[in-house]
Amino acid sequence: MDRPATLHGEILTRLRDHLVEGGVPDGARIPEKDLCELFGISRTPLREALKVLAAEGLVELLPNRGARMKALSVRDISELFDLMGGLEALAGRLACENITDAEVSAIEALHTEMYGHYLRGNRHGYFACNQQIHEHILMAAQNQALAANAHAVMGRIRRVRFAANLDDRGERWSAAVREHELILDALRRRAGAELATILFNHLRSKKLAVLRNIEAGEAPEPRQKQVTVT
Amino acid sequence: MDRPATLHGEILTRLRDHLVEGGVPDGARIPEKDLCELFGISRTPLREALKVLAAEGLVELLPNRGARMKALSVRDISELFDLMGGLEALAGRLACENITDAEVSAIEALHTEMYGHYLRGNRHGYFACNQQIHEHILMAAQNQALAANAHAVMGRIRRVRFAANLDDRGERWSAAVREHELILDALRRRAGAELATILFNHLRSKKLAVLRNIEAGEAPEPRQKQVTVT
DNA sequence: TGAACGCAAAGTGAATGCAAAATGACCCTT
DNA sequence: AAGGGTCATTTTGCATTCACTTTGCGTTCA
The missing domain is CATH 1.20.120.530 (GntR ligand-binding domain-like)
Known part of the structure; x- marks a missing residue:
């Protein structure tokens, strides 16, 4: 409801919207660098947001291979x-x-x-x-x-x-x-x-x-x- | 089911168990420093795990005031x-x-x-x-x-x-x-x-x-x- | 010619450093 | 003596840096 004043909290909401609204095709890789530039932040808060989205099941997080848009079977x-x-x-x-x-x-x-x-x-x-x-x-x-x-x-x-x-x-x-x-x-x-x-x-x-x-x-x-x- | 080989993934499971099994009383503050020493890791993966646990509703994350054990009303x-x-x-x-x-x-x-x-x-x-x-x-x-x-x-x-x-x-x-x-x-x-x-x-x-x-x-x-x- | 090996570049995982906010103590004022 | 304010310490938030894995490409050998 109310977004916290923290950066990772705002990024979480924005990134979630960006993904849900179809900004990324199914199964596509999501390079951290690109998202950092898109939102103008460093990798730390972005990675925190990605972890949460992975827990929500929206993205897939493969070890050492980064995030992918979860392709629904x-x-x-x-x-x-x-x-x-x-x-x-x-x-x-x-x-x-x-x-x-x-x-x-x-x-x-x-x-x-x-x-x-x-x-x-x-x-x-x-x-x-x-x-x-x-x-x-x-x-x-x-x-x-x-x-x-x-x-x-x-x-x-x-x-x-x-x-x-x-x-x-x-x-x-x-x-x-x-x-x-x-x-x-x-x-x-x-x-x-x-x-x-x-x-x-x-x-x-x-x-x-x-x-x-x-x-x-x-x-x-x-x-x-x-x-x-x- | 299978825990990833990443540190934050393992910490997430361990920290969740630690909290659920009653390691921390309701409403108590959870200083990052203590948990880092407890698990022997740095703050980065720990904070990522905390974000996920906050999303799960197990802990409460107040801006600039850290994590508290979610006290259930x-x-x-x-x-x-x-x-x-x-x-x-x-x-x-x-x-x-x-x-x-x-x-x-x-x-x-x-x-x-x-x-x-x-x-x-x-x-x-x-x-x-x-x-x-x-x-x-x-x-x-x-x-x-x-x-x-x-x-x-x-x-x-x-x-x-x-x-x-x-x-x-x-x-x-x-x-x-x-x-x-x-x-x-x-x-x-x-x-x-x-x-x-x-x-x-x-x-x-x-x-x-x-x-x-x-x-x-x-x-x-x-x-x-x-x-x-x- | 094709496949295997190796190297380099890119990307991710985690640690450290730094700035800002909060907490707490001490001092000053009334 | 009580309340308020200021400063130091602690803690959090984020950026930066370092280390390791993966990957793409070029070379070499069968």
């Missing part, structure tokens, strides 16, 4: 989506214990707005509303440890998810809208256990859609294009 | 137990999809052994079997990302859990045995959603027991005893 993606499903399931379960009627109404409003975007085919608006709904549920769970964990996992799959959603076709869209209606229904009834299962299956559906897109569209070898110049 | 403990419950629930859900009959049998055997320890009043053996059962379910889930996450959360609450279990009375013990029977039953039937709820509630029970012990036994101010000499 199909297996990794599958695991991360299931993990995210478990965390969202937990968020839903806890939300049912704590959420107020006003917060449920806020989510209902978001759902309505999202449905409008769906009808108008506004992909960006739909995606933003979708994310906000899940964020609201996460907040309603009133659990900082869970929120931090969920955000960390989300960061690891964001680039994959973003790429997959762009290729997504309509049939998955309509299914997602139906699933969201189930979510809202369970939330209104404060049916925690039920909502947990719905949310897990919701992420399971997303996972399957993403995996289909990957196996269909992307070649087995990691493609090298879209190398943004730093 | 009652709220923190509550949140972490719920988070652990969500992760175990996910593990159970996934385990039901993947587990073999042989693995179920192995867990049944552990449960039987644990029941024996319960009857004989062998606290240590009971605790070990209990942990092994949950570890088996976690393995059966076949999800490395989940396992790593669960172990990280477990590390954060281990000291609290250990201290609380020592003060635990019999009535909670017998309840735990009954809950384990429910877990096994759901696992045999591969009832994933049901098992998830059971496991979440199982951790919820543990949480409540721990919180009762804390509010009953421990004074509002953090007690300073049990300072192990390094």
